[in-house]
Amino acid sequence: MLALLDASAVRRWCSAAVEGLDARRGEIDDLNVYPIPDGDTGTNLSLTMHGAADSVAADRSGTVGGVLAAMAKGALLGARGNSGVIVSQIISGLAQAFDGAVEADGRLLVKGLRLASDAAYAAVAEPVEGTMLSVVRASAEAVEQLGECPELAAAVSAAAAGAATALAGTPRQLAVLAEAGVVDAGGCGLLVLLEALATVVTGQGSPAPAQRTPARSRLALEMVREAGSPEYGYEVQYLLHAPETALAPLKATLAELGDSLVVVGSGDGLFNVHVHVNDVGAAIEAGVEAGRPHRITVVRFADQVAAQPTGTGRSGTALVTVAPGDGLGDLFRSEGVSVVEGSSDSGVPTVAQVLDEILRTGAAQVILLPNASTVREVAEAAAAQAREQGVSVAVVPTKSPVQGLAAVAVHDETRRFEDDVIALAEAAAATRFAEVTIAVDDSITYAGRCSAGDVLGLIDGEVVEIGADIAEVGTSLVRRLVAAGGELVTVLAGADPGAEAAAQAVHGYLRSEHPLVEVGVFTGGQPRFPLLIGVE
Structure with missing residues (x-):
């Protein structure tokens, strides 16, 4: 049992949070009252925390404050969807409280959870109770009831317990959750993070997850969205380099354009902007007027729903690869491979882009080549969603386009699908x-x-x-x-x-x-x- 939280413990917490969200991603997605594949809360939170973990892995800090700052920055850069952006701000609130600390005790955790709760509420233009906001606030309040300087183990245990109680109460706060027969998906993901922290500090495993009452029907889950109203047809998200003074006009403009508005920053002029709108161009133009937007993603909700196949009428095998760059795309297309171009800035596509290309092939079996470690999680998430729709997808873990090209060179449509996957994986692994x-x-x-x-x-x-x-x-x-x-x-x-x-x-x-x-x-x-x- 830890008396103090140090840099090593934060690293272990980050890893445990990733493992927990990966393990329960499907469960959290099923809780989601948001029918869009790229908007599934479990997937978004998993990818957000993988971004945090990548940043922590690259960080060389020896203090709890330094590692938490890296974790917060990685979560901000990797945040996906409304829930991912809010979680990045919760971690940022903790990092703010631990700033400059070599180690942290229960007193700092009390301060950190309060800052995390305040930051989460401040980030959302129109806070809604019965969501992960209620869960993080209840967690902070539960710790505050222990006094100003509780023992660390008692504090993390109270935080997780408070969050669990609040999560169970979300259907009483939000009618659509009660109608669907589920608790809030984002709050469930946040509980996974807090339980992981409690496990690291106390050395005791988290209690078995409570059996969630399944929704009465899939139709019930698709009644409304996780965040925002059905009035708006597009989700727009981007990273923005801008001065702090530009945020107020930006928020005002975006609030007039749509809803589900969340804008969070890292304190160094970098912000993550998320909004639901009908006028995509105006939302992006608002970012251009405020500063320099990049890593822009746009999801049209209706297209994502319409793209869901029935799983019938598919045949054959196809290869799908991620290949940022016109020349790379042409090389793969010349070999008969379907190409996802990805972001021109980072090379990382969205889950929706990869899933769309998988479904577009019309194949019953698809071999997916991510061609970068940073794309692996997106590829796995898209593959999982495609499998739910009747497509057999195997991800060959290529870490570079040159490994992808080597794999494509040995593809043989006459082989059994499983044997072909093995052959491609061996060719990729043999390519340094x-x-x-x-x-x-x-x-x-x-x-x-x-x-x-x-x-x-x-x-x-x-x-x-x-x-x-x-x-x-x-x-x-x-x-x-x-x-x-x-x-x-x-x-x-x-x-x-x-x-x-x-x-x-x-x-x-x-x-x-x-x-x-x-x-x-x-x-x-x-x-x-x-x-x-x-x-x-």
């Missing part, structure tokens, strides 16, 4: 991959300290080279990879200036030093990575 990218911040890597603007060389996701020239770093990476053996090298030139010349420089090195190695150089046009290199 390297990436050249540009550092955006000063940082410490396994190869030493880097500064913003440095050229970084990664092998299998780890930084092994730091330099100043794309061609030189790319050549060094190839030298390392080929030294361990290889017969075929694939080089993909990205969208960055100088990427094509750097790819040709790598080709020239191989022709000179390794003339027996087959080399293929292609224009990928991918963002963020001037060079992608694969060795088979």
Whole structure:
């Protein structure tokens, strides 16, 4: 049992929260009174916390405040849907209370949960009781009843217990929950997070989840949305770099355009904006007037509902891949692969985009290639939803487009589906991959300290080279990879200036030093990575 919460404990909490949400994602989705695939609360919360976990994994802080700040920033950047944005703000409230602390006791947790509750309510333009807002407030109030400085274990236990009681009461606060026979989905997800924290602190496992009363029918679940009214047909969400002074006019404009408005920030000029509207262009234009919006996603609710197939009339096998960049897309399409382009900024598509492409193929069996670790969770979520609609989907865990290309090369429609999946997975695993990218911040890597603007060389996701020239770093990476053996090298030139010349420089090195190695150089046009290199 922990008397103090330290950096290691927060890291364990983040991991436990991810595991808990992954395990109960389907249950929380089923509670959801929101029929849109990309809006399922369990999926959104799971993806949000995976974003938090990725940020924590990259963080090197040794204090509880530092790790919580990284967790909050990752949740903000990875927030999906209304529920994900609110959870990111709850974590941000905790981080604010723990700021500067090496370790945290029960006193700081009392302060943190109050700030978390206040921040969550402040983020929502029109707070509604009977939602996760009620659950986080009840959690804070339960801890406050213990006094100003309770023991940490008692505080986290009270927080989880208070949240559980409030969750059970949500149907009495929100009529649509009572009509559907369910508790609030977002509140259930928040309880998973608090129970995970209690487990880490007390060392005792969470109690078995209460058996939720199932909805009387799927139609009951589809009566209304999780947030907002059916008057508005589109969900618009984006990250926004803007000054604090621009927020009030932005909120006023978006409030006039629609509902389900949530705007939260990280304190450094970065905000996550979520709203339901009919005029998508006006919602995005409001962001442009306020600052610089990016990672923009738009979901048309009616399309998502209409896209649900009956599971009949499908046949054959199809390949679907994520390939940001025109050149990459053309390479895969030339092999008969259906392509999801993803965001031009991050390369990560939404669950809805991937699901739509799976369903569009008309195939009964689909092999899905995410081609990036950051896309894996989105691919798994889309695959799970497709399976519920009668499509057999297997995700081959490709971590780079060069692994995806290697997998596609061995695809054989005449094989049994299961055997073909294994063959593609083996081909991908046998392909070592390297990436050249540009550092955006000063940082410490396994190869030493880097500064913003440095050229970084990664092998299998780890930084092994730091330099100043794309061609030189790319050549060094190839030298390392080929030294361990290889017969075929694939080089993909990205969208960055100088990427094509750097790819040709790598080709020239191989022709000179390794003339027996087959080399293929292609224009990928991918963002963020001037060079992608694969060795088979």
